[in-house]
Amino acid sequence: MRRLPLALLVLLLLAPSGCATKSSNSSSRSDVGTRVAANGVHVELACSEAPITSLLATIREQSGQPIRWEAEFPERLTVDVEARWDVVLEAVVSAAGLQAYWADDTVVVCRAEPKGPGFFAPEQRPAPESPDPDPTGYSPPDPGLLIDLDVRDMPLGDVMASISSQTGAWIEVDPNVDVTVSERFVSINWRLAVDLVAKTYNCEVEELADGTIKVAQPNCGVNLAFENGSLRTVLQVLSQYMGLHLILTERVQGNLWVCARGDPIEMFQQIVRACELRAGERDGVVVVGGAKAWGQPFESLPDFEALPAPRMTTNLLQASAAPAATWLAGLAYKTNRSIVIRNVDSTISTRLVNVDYLEAMRRAAHDLELELRLAGDYVIVTGEPASEAEGDRAAAEPRGKVLDLPNGQQARIDLQGITQDIGPPEEGARFDQALVGGRVYRVGDALLNEHSDDLPIWVHEITADAVHFKVGDREADPVVVPLPKQ
Secondary structure (H helix, E strand, O other): OOOOOOOOOOOOOOOOOOOOOOOOOOOOHHHHHHHHHHOOOEEEEEEEEEEHHHHHHHHHHHHOOOEEEOOOOOOEEEEEEEEEHHHHHHHHHHHOOOEEEEEOOEEEEEOOOOOOOEOOOHHHOOOOOOOOOOOOOOOOOOOOOEEEEEEEEEEHHHHHHHHHHHHOOOEEEOOOOOOEEEEEEEEEEHHHHHHHHHHHOOOEEEEOOOOOEEEEOOOOOEEEEEEEEEHHHHHHHHHHHHOOEEEEOOOOOOEEEEEEEEOHHHHHHHHHHHOOOOEEEEOOEEEEOOOOOOOEOOOOOOOOEOOOOOOOOOOEEEEEEEEHHHHHHHHHHHOOOEEEEEOOOOEEEEEEEOOOHHHHHHHHHHHOOOEEEEEOOEEEEEOOOOOHHHHHHHHHOOOOEEEEOOOOOEEEEOEEEEEEEEOOOOOOOEEEEEEEOOEEEOOOOEEEOOOOOEEEEEEEEEOOOEEEEEEOOOOOOOEEEEOOOO
């Protein structure tokens, strides 16, 4: 797994614009490939919306490889990578839709057709070394070999090292495994001992082609929750979980809602697909939104499927002036599905009886003219992006009610709506929630400020058309904040 985000590099070295380039075809393709392989220097880039020329200058500075460009390029990229210089250069140039070629020992980046041997041609790339498939002469131990094992409170890595010393087996333990083992075996098959110890302490065993046995704890996936979060931030967070380096173009913009759990790679793919972006991976570098195809696309995702037939329930589902994204995310959670919501800024007021959660989502999407699709365990909901004029108008409208606090300060309550989920009468389950400033609160909860600190304001009661708050003193008369008009 790669380390967490790299320190931000200060890109001070700017390249001269309009460099004159004298092309040369004197270098043979085999010479070029040898030269790239010989200069296997790794470079690190970590910057947000950096000009292409600054990135090229940094690659040149860190690698020592002569690089020049024929013009200033307006494209900007968000980059967080650490890889071999030629891989990073190719990814950057490909993402921006540019070209590159060799002129003697210099790589030239341009927008027009290359004037020399193409830098990206497959024959230009260094061929991977072909090591001796078995340089050590290792051969796995006899499968029937028996061992004794008697350990108490010993780290699992030391236990596997003991088995390895008795058998000669190659056993690698993930350094992130932090468990101690207490076991006693007499005359047990060594491979069975490995499997039993691993399974007992919640680890998985994998045998590689060269006979190496790897022991690691299973990847249980991640839980991700963003309410109207930056798409760029969401993808950057997931790239850390995936252990991959990331390049984002200017096409990656906007916000979205995500409430998902599971494999971070599938999560990443579903989000990219929901945003109708191109993404590919090569040599540990992922490019999203590139002008050209990069590397190989991720594994195929489940096809979109039709909603299942609704089933009868005895629930009452109700929303009043609630943000549609919050309503849909709550319904998806009830179905144990992950959800990605894009371009949904509307509100919803509805009352549904004897309707299951998926059917409630379908009706909401129909009423709000949204596209709702199922793909495996994911629900993808997309709407039409709001125009700039609508966004500016909504931002300019003052919302909420200002309350005076005991300390002399004031707080604005931006009541966005309420939702209700009332279960069957025999279960007595009722969930009333107030949506205030993008957060969900229930009766008795204290409101939070922008720093997530408690305010002296509590949700006292939630009715069909208003929310009652207590301010300063729970014994004080409640302040009634009506629902916003539709």
